[in-house]
Amino acid sequence: MKMRKLWAVVLCVVMVLATFAACTSEKKSDDGGSSDSDSKSDGGGKYALIMSHMTNAFVTTVADAAKAEAEKEGVELNVFDGKQDAATQISQIESCIAQGYAGIVVEPVSVDGIIPAIKEANEAKIPVITVVQQISDQSLVAAYVGGDEIKAGELEMKEALATIGGKGNIAILYGPMGSDAQLIRKEGYDNILKENPDVKVVFEQTANWTSDEALKVVENWLQTGTEINAIVSQNDGMAVGAMKAVEDAKKKGEIGIFGIDATPDGVSAIKDGRMDGTVSQGAANMGTIGIETIIKVAKGEKVDPLIYTEAEWVNSENIADYE
C-alpha cells in the first residue's frame, strides 16, 4: 500500500517535470512564426531579460525594476534564469531567437561564453543589449547598461581611505578569485591604492561573496594582533560577515567596514550604524534603463553604446533614500 502511494507521488513528479520539458522543447521547435520586422517598427512584442542567476538581492532588484518598466511600457517581458551557466544562457538566447522575440536584454554569465549565441541573434536581426556586465566584444550588441565596476571600486576605496584619514592598515575581502567582478573591482581598488602610499594592505583573502566565510576569515585576521583600520569588502554580504566578527571581538567602532552593491543586508546594517558605507550602482536603474533602451533599439532609434548608471556613496547621512 505504502509503496503504491509512493510510486504515485514519484509519477506525479515525473509528469510535472515532463510537462516542463515539453513546454521548453515546444518553445524551441516553434521557429519564429512571427517575422521580427513588423514587431520592430512599433517597439511592441515580446522581450526577454536573461539574468546570470536569480540568487541574490542585487539581481532580484534588477529583474523587478525591469518587470515594472515593461508593464509601464505595455510590453511583454519574460525573465530567464541563466543559472550561472553560459550553456544555459546560450540555449535561452537561442529559444528566444526561435520564438521571434523583439529584443533581448542579457546579463552575461561570462565575458566570452555567450558570444556565439549573440552572433546568432545578430544574424536573425534580433537586437541584444547587455546589462550589469559587459561582454568582451561590445560591438556585437547595441548597448551596455550598467554600473562602471572600476568606478564603483574606486569610489568605495576612496571613501574608505577618506574615513581613516588616508593612512593606516586595511584588509580586503574579495569575491571568488578570478571572477570578472572580483578582477574589475580590484582594478578600481588598485587605482586608488597607488595614489595612497601611506595605506598598507595587511590582509587580502576571498570569502566567495558569502557572509559566513567572511566572518571566519575576519575572526582569524583579528587574532593576529595586526592593527586593521578598515575592512574593504567587494560586496555587502561579506561586509556583513566582517562586521559581525568585529562586533564579536568587541572592536566595533575601531574598524571601518565598507561594501559595494547596497543590497538590503548592507543597507539595513548601515541604518543600524553597524556598517560604515557601501556603493549603490543603481541596480533598479539598470533594470529600468535596460528595458527603456532595448525598446528604443527595437524601434530602430539610436542609443548610446555605453550607458552608465551613477555610482553613489551610501552612508549614514543618505541612507534614508535607500530603504
Added chain:
Amino acid sequence: MGQTNALSNVTLKSVIKNFGILFVFFALVIVLSIISPNHAFAQPYNIINILKQTAINGILATGMLFVIVSGGIDLSIGSIVGVTAVLSAMLAHTGGYPLIVAIVIPILVGAVFGLVNGALVSYGGIPPFIVTLGSMTVLRGLALIISGGSPITGVSMQFEKISSSFVFGIPSLAIYFALVVLICAIILQKTVFGRNVFAIGGNEISARVSGVNVNFIRLLVYGIMGLLAGFCGVLMASRTTTGAPLAGSGYEMDAIAAAVIGGVSMTGGVGKWYGVVIGALLIAVIGNGLDILGVASSYQQVIKGLIIIVAVFLDLRGKRNKK
C-alpha cells in the same frame, strides 16, 4: 576495578589506532603555534575562535557519522542549512514570534526534510547519493524561493545571542557541539539503535536476517541528520545575523571530509565519534592557521586538499601497521 581497567584499555587502544590523525593534528598545532606572527595561533582567544569555527561543521559531521556508518551519504545537508537559516531568520524578526519558535520550527523542518530523504532511500529503494543529490537541488531552490533571493535581515538581539554568548568563558557554539557529540556518542555506542546503525552499514543482509528493521533504522538515520542540519541552520542565521539563501553551500563536502579524515569508512559500518571530532577540528585549524599566516586563497585550497589526503594516508598506514 577490573572492569574500569578493561574499559580504559579499549579506549586507549582505539585512540592509538587513530594515531595517524592525532599526529597530523598535533604536528599542525605545534608548527602553527611556532610560526604564526606573535604566536597568535596559540593565544587563548584564538582557541575559542577555533572552537566557534568548528561547531557548525562538527555538528554536521557528527550527523554524517550516522549516515556514513549506516552505509549511506547525504549531499543535501548544505541546502537544508540554507532553507532552515532563511526560515529561522524570518521567524526571529525583532518583535515577532517568541525566540523558541525561531529555534524549534527550523529544527523540525530540517528533521522532516531528513525523514523524506530517509523514506525515499529506505522505502523508495533509490540510492542515497541520487536521492540527496536531488533534494540538495530542490532545497536550495526552496531557500531562494522563500527568501525571494535576498538575505533576510533584522533578527532580534536575543536570537543573535544564541551563538554569540559565553558560559564560563566557553563559547555557546562549542557547548552545543559538545552536547551534540555527547548525545550522539551515547546513542551510537550504548543503544540498540546505535548498534543496529553499525550492523546495517557493516552487513545489511545479515542485519536483515537477524531481524533488524533495516528500513526503519535508515529512515531515522536520515531524520537525525536532517534535524542536526536544521539546528545548524539556526546557528548559522544567528552567527551571521542574516538568513542567506546560499548559506551552507558546500558544507556537505566539509562534513564528509571531517568524517573521512576522522577514520570513518565510506563503505559503512566503521566510525568513531572522537575521530569525527578530530577531523572537524583539523579542518578548522587548517583554515584558521592559514588565514593567520596570511596565505593567499588559491594556495589555501591546494594546502587543504593535500593535508586531507596526507592525513587519511597516514591514518590508513597506521592501521595497516597495527595489523
